[in-house]
Amino acid sequence: MKIISPTRVTDSTLISSTIAEDDYAEWSSATAYAVGDFVISIATHTIYRSLTANTNKNPDLEQVALADPLIADPDPVNWQVIGATDRWKLFDSKPTQRAIAAENINIVNAPGVFIGGVAGINISANNVTVSMMDGVDEVYSRTIAMQDESGVIDAYTYFFTEIAELSEFVLTDLPPYSNAEVTVSINREGGNVSVGQVVMGPVWETGLTFADGSGFSGLDFSSVETDVFGNLTRVVREATTISNFEVFLDAGQLLTFRNRMRQLRGGVAAVWIGSDDQRKAAINYGILRDYRVSYQTPLYSVIQLETQGLV
Numbered sequence: 001m002k003i004i005s006p007t008r009v010t011d012s013t014l015i016s017s018t019i020a021e022d023d024y025a026e027w028s029s030a031t032a033y034a035v036g037d038f039v040i041s042i043a044t045h046t047i048y049r050s051l052t053a054n055t056n057k058n059p060d061l062e063q064v065a066l067a068d069p070l071i072a073d074p075d076p077v078n079w080q081v082i083g084a085t086d087r088w089k090l091f092d093s094k095p096t097q098r099a100i101a102a103e104n105i106n107i108v109n110a111p112g113v114f115i116g117g118v119a120g121i122n123i124s125a126n127n128v129t130v131s132m133m134d135g136v137d138e139v140y141s142r143t144i145a146m147q148d149e150s151g152v153i154d155a156y157t158y159f160f161t162e163i164a165e166l167s168e169f170v171l172t173d174l175p176p177y178s179n180a181e182v183t184v185s186i187n188r189e190g191g192n193v194s195v196g197q198v199v200m201g202p203v204w205e206t207g208l209t210f211a212d213g214s215g216f217s218g219l220d221f222s223s224v225e226t227d228v229f230g231n232l233t234r235v236v237r238e239a240t241t242i243s244n245f246e247v248f249l250d251a252g253q254l255l256t257f258r259n260r261m262r263q264l265r266g267g268v269a270a271v272w273i274g275s276d277d278q279r280k281a282a283i284n285y286g287i288l289r290d291y292r293v294s295y296q297t298p299l300y301s302v303i304q305l306e307t308q309g310l311v
Helices: 059-067 086-091 155-160 251-263
Strands: 002-004 014-017 038-041 046-050 079-084 099-109 117-121 127-134 137-145 169-171 181-195 197-201 203-205 215-220 223-226 232-235 239-250 270-273 283-296 300-309
Touching (some): 059 079, 079 086, 086 099, 086 197, 117 181, 117 270, 181 197, 239 283, 251 283
Antiparallel strands (some): 002 203, 038 046, 117 169, 117 197, 127 137, 239 300, 283 300
16 A cells, blocks of 8 residues: 655745636735625635625735634625635645646646655546656656546447546656656647646555455435425535555554554545556545554554545
């Protein structure tokens, strides 16, 4: 099993992106805003919607006040946070909120630390290329086809089987260069591409997963209510995946494992990888829900891990 701990992408590390940060006009202290107006903040890369008619009510400062228990909450609250701007949706830990562009999305990030793994979540594209530059030298390049052709086994299925689109990828073999630039290019010639999340970070390998994969189940946040006449009222919301990993771990690594799990508690996002093969549905970008040692011998232990995907 492998775990990618995401390295934070900031203004200083993001070298370039083909996604412009022009979703709406930038907030201005001189502009009179009506209810329902949208603005963006370049400083925090956030989209806001006006809840009141207001002038010179800085939405970033309002959010600071709302988050600080020592500052009285604004009354009224003038702005609603909608989410990250398109340019920064790729790094906001909300994979269901996708950035969309024609034909290509290309980002270059210089994290300043060793990056061993790159993952893409909730992607719609024909292919993805990940490359690494150390100065002027290209030290890594991989292209991943985002189609599952495993159902094509003969001439008939070649012509009549629908090709499924793969929505995620993971690479865990990037070479150890601490000052390199990592480029991720998501491509579809003649069509739109969309990306929910791009994650880069160091890779921690821990034990072996049973059957090189994981068990999983669905968690749906939708609601369905039935009245006394049997009529259904549906409210459709996002859904996510619960992944269950069974890991065989050397007994001498138990303390290291426990310490690492403590670092990932409290809703810290990570990429949990039971298999690098995305067709096995053993990749989950999410949070740790539970872990326990279910069996132990003097030589090895069996650990049960449960993670919940982010939405």
